[in-house]
Amino acid sequence: MTIIRPGTIANQVNALLRERIRDGVYPPGGRLPSESELCDDFGVSRATVRTVLAKLATEGLILRKQGDGTYINEHIQQINTHLGGLWEFGRLIESSGYRPSIRSISISERSPTVGESQNLNLREAENVLALERLFYADGKPVILAHNSIPSRLVDQGSGPFDGGLNIRDFLWRYCHRKIAYAISDIHSVMAGEELVDLLSLQRTRPLLQIQIIFYDRDNQPLVCGTSYFDDKLLRLRLVQAWGG
Amino acid sequence: MTIIRPGTIANQVNALLRERIRDGVYPPGGRLPSESELCDDFGVSRATVRTVLAKLATEGLILRKQGDGTYINEHIQQINTHLGGLWEFGRLIESSGYRPSIRSISISERSPTVGESQNLNLREAENVLALERLFYADGKPVILAHNSIPSRLVDQGSGPFDGGLNIRDFLWRYCHRKIAYAISDIHSVMAGEELVDLLSLQRTRPLLQIQIIFYDRDNQPLVCGTSYFDDKLLRLRLVQAWGG
DNA sequence: TAGTGGTCTAGACCACCCT
DNA sequence: GGGTGGTCTAGACCACTAC
Numbered sequence: 001m002t003i004i005r006p007g008t009i010a011n012q013v014n015a016l017l018r019e020r021i022r023d024g025v026y027p028p029g030g031r032l033p034s035e036s037e038l039c040d041d042f043g044v045s046r047a048t049v050r051t052v053l054a055k056l057a058t059e060g061l062i063l064r065k066q067g068d069g070t071y072i073n074e075h076i077q078q079i080n081t082h083l084g085g086l087w088e089f090g091r092l093i094e095s096s097g098y099r100p101s102i103r104s105i106s107i108s109e110r111s112p113t114v115g116e117s118q119n120l121n122l123r124e125a126e127n128v129l130a131l132e133r134l135f136y137a138d139g140k141p142v143i144l145a146h147n148s149i150p151s152r153l154v155d156q157g158s159g160p161f162d163g164g165l166n167i168r169d170f171l172w173r174y175c176h177r178k179i180a181y182a183i184s185d186i187h188s189v190m191a192g193e194e195l196v197d198l199l200s201l202q203r204t205r206p207l208l209q210i211q212i213i214f215y216d217r218d219n220q221p222l223v224c225g226t227s228y229f230d231d232k233l234l235r236l237r238l239v240q241a242w243g244g
Numbered sequence: 245m246t247i248i249r250p251g252t253i254a255n256q257v258n259a260l261l262r263e264r265i266r267d268g269v270y271p272p273g274g275r276l277p278s279e280s281e282l283c284d285d286f287g288v289s290r291a292t293v294r295t296v297l298a299k300l301a302t303e304g305l306i307l308r309k310q311g312d313g314t315y316i317n318e319h320i321q322q323i324n325t326h327l328g329g330l331w332e333f334g335r336l337i338e339s340s341g342y343r344p345s346i347r348s349i350s351i352s353e354r355s356p357t358v359g360e361s362q363n364l365n366l367r368e369a370e371n372v373l374a375l376e377r378l379f380y381a382d383g384k385p386v387i388l389a390h391n392s393i394p395s396r397l398v399d400q401g402s403g404p405f406d407g408g409l410n411i412r413d414f415l416w417r418y419c420h421r422k423i424a425y426a427i428s429d430i431h432s433v434m435a436g437e438e439l440v441d442l443l444s445l446q447r448t449r450p451l452l453q454i455q456i457i458f459y460d461r462d463n464q465p466l467v468c469g470t471s472y473f474d475d476k477l478l479r480l481r482l483v484q485a486w487g488g
Numbered sequence: 489t490a491g492t493g494g495t496c497t498a499g500a501c502c503a504c505c506c507t
Numbered sequence: 508g509g510g511t512g513g514t515c516t517a518g519a520c521c522a523c524t525a526c
Contacts, residue, residue, distance in 0.1 A: 008495065029463075034511060045497045047291075050512090060425040063461050066512045067504035075427075075463060086484065181304040181317075181485035187475045188432035188450040206432040206450035217307050219273075219319060231431045240330065241425035252514065278492060289516045294493090310493045311524030494522070503513075 013042050014052045021061065021072055032062065032070040060241035076239060086184050086236075087212055088166060089135045089143050089227070096234045098137030104163025105132040109151055116148045119213050119224040127151040131170075133163055134198065135229075141199050142233050147225040153177060167214065171222055180217040186210055186236075195228055208236060257286050258296045265305065265316055276306065276314040304485035320483060330428050330480075331456055332410060333379045333387050333471070340478045342381030348407025349376040353395055360392045363457050363468040371395040375414075377407055378442065379473075385443050386477050391469040397421060411458065415466055424461040430454055430480075439472055452480060 007015075017038075020026055026033075033041065038049045053070065056062045060076040093100035112120065112128045120128065128148040135143035147167060153175045161174060171177045187209040196204055208231045214223045251259075261282075264270055270277075277285065282293045297314065300306045304320040330336075337344035356364065356372045364372065372392040379387035391411060397419045405418060415421045431453040440448055452475045458467045 010495075036511090045499095047498090048496060051495095053512095060427075063424055063463065064512065065461055065505080067506075067510080069505095069511060071463075073425075073463060075459070076425075086482065179486065180307055181320075181483065183304075183319075184482045184484070186430060186452065186480045186482070188452045190450055206434055208430065208432045215319070217309055219307065219315075219317060236430040238330065238428045238430070239425065240428070242423065254514075280492090289518095291517090292515060295514095297493095308493065309524080310522065311491080313492060313524095489526085490524105491526100492522100492524075495520085497519080498517095500516080501514085503511100505509105505511080507508090 009044055010048050010051050013038075013044060013048060014055065016042070017052060017056065018061075026072055029072055029074040032072060034069065058241050060239045086210065086238075087182060087214075087225075089145065089229075090166060092234060092236070093135060093137045093142065095237070096137065098140075098142075101136045101139070102164045103134045103136065105134055107131050107161050107163055112148065116224055120148065120150050120221045122150060129154050129161075131161075131163065137233065140233075143227055143229040144195060144198050145225060145227040147223050149175065149223050150221075153222065167223055167225070171214075175222070177216050177222050179214045179222065180219075182212055182214045184210055184212040189228070191228070199228070199230060201230065205230065205232075207231070253288055254292050254295050257282075257288060257292060258299065260286070261296060261300065262305075270316055272318045273316055276316060278313065302485050304483045330454065330482075331426060331458075331469075333389065333473075334410060336478060336480070337379060337381045337386065339481070340381065342386075343383075345380045345383070346408045347378045347380065349378055351375050351405050351407055356392065360468055364392065364394050364465045366394060373398050373405075375405075375407065381477065384477075387471055387473040388439060388442050389469060389471040391467050393419065393467050394465075397466065411467055411469070415458075419466070421460050421466050423458045423466065424463075426456055426458045428454055428456040433472070435472070443472070443474060445474065449474065449476075451475070 032038070035046055035049050035053070039046050042049065053062065053064065057064050060073055063071045063073050065071065090100040090102070107129070109127050109129050112122055112126065116122070116128055117126075122128070129151055131145075131147040131149075133145045133147075134141050135145065149171070155174055155176065158174045161170070165173065168179055171179065188206055189209045191199070191201055191204045191207050195201070195207065207228045210225075210227045212225050212227075213221055215221055276282070279290055279293050279297070283290050286293065297306065297308065301308050304317055307315045307317050309315065334344040334346070351373070353371050353373050356366055356370065360366070360372055361370075366372070371394075373395055375389075375391040375393075377389045377391075378385050379389065393415070399418055399420065402418045405414070409417065412423055415423065432450055433453045435443070435445055435448045435451050439445070439451065451472050454469075454471045456469050456471075457465055459465055
């Protein structure tokens with residue numbers, strides 16, 4: 001068949017396979033066509049097909065059995081939160097079955113806290129651009145997110161800022177930087193007064209706290225953030241798959 | 245050079261590269277030899293080298309820059325907890341800087357709870373083998389772990405069981421099953437009396453709770469588990485890397 | 489311009505599962 | 508035996524970065 005999508009061939013095959021799995025073109029829980037059939041179908045080499053299948057396998061979306069075939073894991077199909085979902089709060093909200101939205105509480109430049117200065121490896125007297133935002137699930141506040149970016153990285157005169165962007169898009173739009181990797185720490189904390197108020201909790205309650213630092217390919221810290229949410233409303237679910 | 249290790253060529257190259265990075269054979273934070281140099285060095289094809297480098301890159305251990313080279317990420321070197329660390333509590337304890345040990349509290353067959361019955365997809369009147377274990381960091385109790393395996397999966401007459409094995413090894417030794425993937429839910433909970441006692445907490449405190457279900461390649465649930473630990477003592481740290 | 493990583497191909501051989 | 512996925516090779520061309 002002919003491919004008309006943008007991007008590399010592997011990405012196109014990837015997108016097509018995901019579509020077909022999602023839309024049930026291949027029987028849910030059933031077997032995928034063999035690698036050689038997929039090669040013929042897409043008109044690509046086996047290596048390309050295998051690259052894509054390997055990626056889907058590490059996400060747990062398919063299960064591969066030597067000498068038998070490749071099977072669709074309907075279990076995972078419903079979970080859109082693989083890894084990477086740790087920072088995409090919009091997806092996290094969606095995967096819990098709600099419609100996500102974002103409200104920007106404040107976006108302003110200020111001097112850094114001690115923690116920010118360490119995490120972002122700031123020099124003396126460097127400021128940060130601080131974002132405070134609330135994520136909503138079906139209109140109900142569920143996640144409070146603080147993020148800080150070294151002011152030096154922000155393009156001059158690039159405001160006003162769109163507080164509705166996720167961090168990756170924000171960094172690209174206003175800093176022209178790409179995220180290479182991130183380190184996250186997950187903690188369990190009791191909600192303070194501010195959190196009880198902002199998240200409309202009835203009373204104080206243990207919440208999940210996610211601290212995350214994003215780095216670019218030059219190992220330079222781009223953003224650090226601290227976020228809070230009630231794990232009784234949203235589910236933090238991770239999938240790990242082993243090829244073998 | 246000649247390779248003398250067991251396993252596939254790719255695995256041997258993988259192990260060698262990790263060793264060299266860990267031992268500082270390649271300058272920490274510096275550049276790795278180019279792909280073609282590694283090919284010559286190891287005597288393998290470029291595709292094989294690239295397979296290995298891709299894996300190291302997704303773990304964040306190396307940073308790849310087109311047109312430039314491959315750089316060692318000294319930042320990640322110290323973090324042995326990539327993904328997969330979510331269930332290997334021994335490693336989790338090590339990565340927080342302690343010496344891990346395990347004590348088995350009880351291993352017994354019993355009827356399942358409602359949750360276990362659902363999670364393990366048990367039939368009527370099926371029992372489970374229940375493990376209750378404590379993990380220690382430098383001799384101090386830090387993680388309480390409950391795990392349940394359908395009795396049907398356990399080889400007949402395979403007891404007594406070694407409570408010091410991690411789940412993967414336990415399943416292999418006593419059930420001859422391999423884990424294909426796992427789904428984990430992370431929650432924030434207040435320690436109850438039993439936990440305060442077992443983990444020698446001074447008072448009740450918010451803890452991290454990890455609920456996990458392991459499946460085999462046939463999508464059959466093998467084990468479900470619930471574990472608790474104090475995130476003030478142990479760090480739950482995840483690394484996510486994007487190839488691009 | 490030279491060298492690096494990124495993408496893709498065609499083909500070989502092996503290990504494994506099913507019937 | 509026949510088909511499936513697992514491993515590996517040799518070689519081509521492209522895109523990007525540093526100089």
